[in-house]
Amino acid sequence: MNESVPFLDVRATYSELRAELDNAAIGVLQSGSYILGSELKAFEQEFATFCNADYAVGVGNGLDALQLILKAIGVGRGDEVIVPSNTFIATWLAVSHLGATIVPVEPKIETYNIDPSKIEAAITSRTKVIVPVHLYGQPAEMEPIRKIAEQNRLFVVEDAAQSHGATYNGVPVGILGHAAGFSFYPGKNLGAFGDGGAVVTNSVEISASVSRLRNYGSENKYEHLEIGFNSRLDEMQAALLRVKLRRLSKWNERRTNIAKIYLNELKGFDAFILPQLSENCKSAWHLFVIRVQDRVAFQRHMEERGVATAIHYPIPPHIQKAYFNSGMVKGNSFPISEKIHREIVSVPIGPHLRDDQVSQVVGAMKSYRE
Numbered sequence: 451m452n453e454s455v456p457f458l459d460v461r462a463t464y465s466e467l468r469a470e471l472d473n474a475a476i477g478v479l480q481s482g483s484y485i486l487g488s489e490l491k492a493f494e495q496e497f498a499t500f501c502n503a504d505y506a507v508g509v510g511n512g513l514d515a516l517q518l519i520l521k522a523i524g525v526g527r528g529d530e531v532i533v534p535s536n537t538f539i540a541t542w543l544a545v546s547h548l549g550a551t552i553v554p555v556e557p558k559i560e561t562y563n564i565d566p567s568k569i570e571a572a573i574t575s576r577t578k579v580i581v582p583v584h585l586y587g588q589p590a591e592m593e594p595i596r597k598i599a600e601q602n603r604l605f606v607v608e609d610a611a612q613s614h615g616a617t618y619n620g621v622p623v624g625i626l627g628h629a630a631g632f633s634f635y636p637g638k639n640l641g642a643f644g645d646g647g648a649v650v651t652n653s654v655e656i657s658a659s660v661s662r663l664r665n666y667g668s669e670n671k672y673e674h675l676e677i678g679f680n681s682r683l684d685e686m687q688a689a690l691l692r693v694k695l696r697r698l699s700k701w702n703e704r705r706t707n708i709a710k711i712y713l714n715e716l717k718g719f720d721a722f723i724l725p726q727l728s729e730n731c732k733s734a735w736h737l738f739v740i741r742v743q744d745r746v747a748f749q750r751h752m753e754e755r756g757v758a759t760a761i762h763y764p765i766p767p768h769i770q771k772a773y774f775n776s777g778m779v780k781g782n783s784f785p786i787s788e789k790i791h792r793e794i795v796s797v798p799i800g801p802h803l804r805d806d807q808v809s810q811v812v813g814a815m816k817s818y819r820e
């Protein structure tokens with residue numbers, strides 16, 4: 451009987467860093483400062499440095515990070531925002547909450563990321579922003595996207611929720627557009643012990659605006675300059691994230707090593723379509739996603755061999771009840787996204803997967819026949 455390989459064990463980081471995390475948590479508990487204090491300031495500085503950016507602003511979660519950026523750059527009713535048809539629903543929700551219209555653009559089937567060659571046809575006089583998503587950790591093709599944005603005077607907002615530490619032409623995600631939204635949901639490459647997010651930018655205006663918007667539209671206490679929100683990264687999460695941030699590069703390296711093993715070992719196996727990477731990209735390997743014809747059979751095969759799998763994501767956004775026939779989306783036919791959603795399966799990858807577990811995943815996959 452094989453020991454089972456969980457898809458992800460979020461407790462593993464706590465086991466590794468227990469003493470440091472306990473100390474950080476106790477420090478916050480004793481400090482009496484729980485919101486907008488010194489831990490948040492320090493984390494913002496350190497995360498900005500990690501992204502090679504001028505500013506990071508801690509917010510409540512990844513969805514808010516995207517929404518506050520869009521609000522800061524003035525997106526509202528009547529505006530159109532170009533998003534990938536193939537993404538996690540939060541990318542779309544951020545646009546919808548501001549009353550703007552979602553204009554989905556299909557991905558390249560090879561990379562699952564937005565296809566730059568299809569963006570121009572989606573641009574109208576109402577288009578204000580392009581939101582590329584670095585899906586599964588691999589950066590979108592930012593060079594052509596930026597060029598299109600410049601020519602059409604559009605903002606570029608990165609959804610970097612899955613790609614902490616990834617690079618494109620050696621440049622970290624976070625500073626490849628006007629601003630980027632990160633998530634620190636526990637399962638992300640840099641995960642909090644609760645919800646958390648950050649806006650990263652080189653723009654002093656966007657940084658200042660998001661700093662106000664996350665805190666009731668206020669710069670000085672009880673003076674409110676605009677209709678703000680309450681979406682702040684709290685001191686406890688900031689303190690714990692500071693501990694984990696110091697390990698992030700090492701953890702991402704381990705993810706990369708595991709991905710390399712999978713790619714090497716499974717090369718030439720016809721049953722799977724493996725992830726394809728552009729040479730100029732370094733993926734953060736948030737997920738290792740393959741495509742198979744008969745996903746149900748494959749998942750059963752893996753389960754019988756003690757390996758958990760998952761699907762990211764089973765239903766494309768345009769088919770979700772929230773959006774279907776909602777009038778908030780331009781277009782309703784996205785066959786590439788639908789095909790991807792039908793065939794994808796994620797196999798375990800993560801910094802705390804042991805070598806024997808990696809071998810077990812490889813072995814189970816190699817014994818699969820269509």
Ligand SMILES: *Cc1c(COP(=O)(O)O)cnc(C)c1O
Pocket residue numbers: 511512513514537538540541583609611612632633634635645646647
């Ligand atoms: C996780 C995620 C988000 C949202 O982050 P939350 O912190 O859960 O709000 C947004 N976009 C993508 C692509 C994500 O994976």
